[in-house]
Amino acid sequence: MKLNINNLNNKSFWKNADIEIPKYNINKVRENTNKNPAWLHFGAGNIFRGFIARIADTLLNDDIINTGIVAVDTHSAGKDDYEMIDKVYKPFDNLTLLASIKNNGDIDKKVIGSITDILHADFINYYEALKKIFISNYLQIVSFTITEKGYSIKDLNGNYISTVKEDISNEPKKSKNIMSIITAMLLERYKNGAYPIAMLSMDNCSNNGDKLKSSVIDIAKEWNKRGFADDGFIKYLQDDKKTSFPLSMIDKITPRPSDYLSKKLEEAGLEEMSVFKVGHNNTALFVNAEVPEYLVIEDLFPNGRAKFEKADVYITDRITVQTAEKMKVSVCLNPLHTSLAIFGCLLNYNFIYEEMKNPLLKKLVEKIGYDEGMKVVIDPKILNPKDFIKEVIDERLANPYIPDSPKRIAADTSQKIAVRYGETLKSYVKNNLDASSLIGIPLTIAAWLRYLMGIDDNGNKMNISPDSMLEELQIYIKNIKFKDTKTIGNNLKPILSNDSLFAVNLYDKKINLGEKIEGYFSEMISNENAVKECLKKYIN
Template sequence: GKVASLLYERYKNGQLPIAMVSMDNCSHNGQKLQDAIVAYAKGWVKNGKADEGFVEYLENPAKVSFPWSMIDKITPRPDASVEAMLEEAGLEDVKPVKTPRGSFVAPFVNVEETEYLVIEDAFPNGKVPLDLGGIIYTDRDTVNNVEKMKVTTCLNPLHTAMSIYGCLLDYDKISEEMKDEDIVDLIRIIGYDEGLPVVVNPGILDPKQFIDTVIGVRLPNPFMPDAPQRIATDTSQKLSVRFGETIKSYLNDENLSTNDLKLIPVVFAGWIRYLMGIDDQGEGFEISADPLLEEVRPVVANIKLGDIVTEETLRPILSNQKIFGVDLYEAGMADEVVEIFNELIEKPGAVRKTLHKKVTEAKEAKK
């Protein structure tokens, strides 16, 4: 609303052109920003608070543009070591605050060195030459394809896979997980073998090289103290994009079969196992915030280690397209997820045993 009011002032003072560059970390962010601004404007026009021409101004790309952008720079929760360093340097009031939703905010940010920023080249009033500093200007379709490459194949699926198993195996740092051969094999096979066959290649960044950097440089970085618990936040909102799009691509390609997806079902079964809030040693742990916890946790509430679960028990989760982007029954993956889940809950230590078994089987299948 405040942004809309500022644009209205610009409209009244000559309808000067401007680019409203959204930096929100979500797909089609420029479109979402435009829809929100125009909704305010139409409401104000309807209520007699603004001129009718204001909406025309906002919907004219020669006057006001809403470029799409894709930003990729892993930003973990504020780290205690950085806090201590700043306090030693004499800065005051730098302690992070935990919000009611379980996230953290602080007056400082610790981030990785690797970064990508791709912006749609739609600037009706001219643009700053940020490309001289490594930012990429391109067309809207390419921005969208870079986003798809990152979110559905080359980074986010790997992050989610290792966050789930990192929590179950009691890791508190992503960099420490990258010393675990089973977890590294898990994300390598999901990225290179299951994702790359259906990757959207944006042209300006090479998907394989992107994964090379993720696995070889970004995730092992010990100076980026990211935590699987942070990444596990809102997992129910992420699975449909991070894995569902790959499954849909396999279903829509007559040369591919979901039977070739050996480790994505391991991630799904691992997430359901994670919802039990019990680690691989049989000890309880705090589940990260997620808007669907009240809906999905009751499904596993009465399951204990050593139980054998039928597919009917897990059906409310497995058939939920809102979670996976597809109905896992229709995708032919539900039975396998149930089978893996039963292996994961066999006894303490079963998570490690099952993960090792599944990545070994996947590696053997490649030979």
């Protein structure tokens, strides 16, 4: 059985395969959405297909909404690159199979039919299609899962990156960078009625809505200087009764598709379930995901919204979102994930769940979470921090059926490390706690610098995951020689003192971790298996 709208009519097959299918009329929903689009989403990857689209699917099934989501693929935005559309969406009528895997191996399977259309963030071919949706007064929400680096428009020196520099000197219609594209579409909405809209970042980064707002307004101001936009447009963007940028906290692991699940689905009678490449990434028709999921959103929707609460979404105030987000990204999940990613790469682990079988690595993340982070965590009330972290360590990270890899999580660590560890260090200072007594966090930072050498713990060369700051960081790292601790010199100081990177200067007297990290690093490069020995020495 191939997954498409027509074959959903064969209800006996889906029932026998224990796969839930939509209760609503998909074609009718698509017709409604085409007439009155309410929700547009940028970023058509797994977290969208397996979580955001599931929310809309639930609301459709329960007859709470009657329109779906128009998705926009952002891969290689500005280029004629439509692999995601041509291989993942169109051949299967934009349907997705969501497989939620419990840690005992049980699988809940359902077809998601809420994605009504798929476009591309490419103004060459999709400008008019995007504009048509953006200027609709029915449009309530434009949401995003484009990864944290998608919002970056400047480098660490405060200069615009090349694509943005090109965009702000051209008319908006020629934009190529995703932030410029978004700003250009908002400009069209402003010119065609200035209807209210919520721009909702659902990316896993601190104060995500503020990052989105800052980037959009910066670009708008540059266009204003050049006469492409007027002062009224800036006011439109700055007035949250017109254009809002709600904060959110999102949490659900949707890793690359597993061959295990591919075989299971094929055994159930489904065709074309194999894993294939889109660009450099493995993908599939299905999305495999863990069962736990959390989405907390600031209630700031000037053009109205669906009753997201009915789909297990927390709708709350700004402070609660910030507290929940900080709890997750600075204490209860992301710091643990990053630590496992870094050590996992150095110690040649293929999967996170395998690392959790190593008593030392398990103790490491318990120390970072329970001992070091929990001292400064603030309870958001809607989620209990101790229950949350217990679920993370005992169930989620240890789930053998969620094959998340250290290499995937290690990507762009430079963009994440300030929030995942720096915020905790700042909280130690704020609460007059002794940051210099920490072990797990500085050990992880030292291991990250060791990882940047591109040499594993056996002394062999290893590939480093993509990172936008890799070249800049390796200017210092490349001068350090494996097994020669005398070459460390002052090479680490420009990195460890960079408060843009870590949110603090690690040599600051109130932090006092710079020399400690240098010492850990020195031990880790002293010989083969030195990383493993460091874990044995300091984690107990």
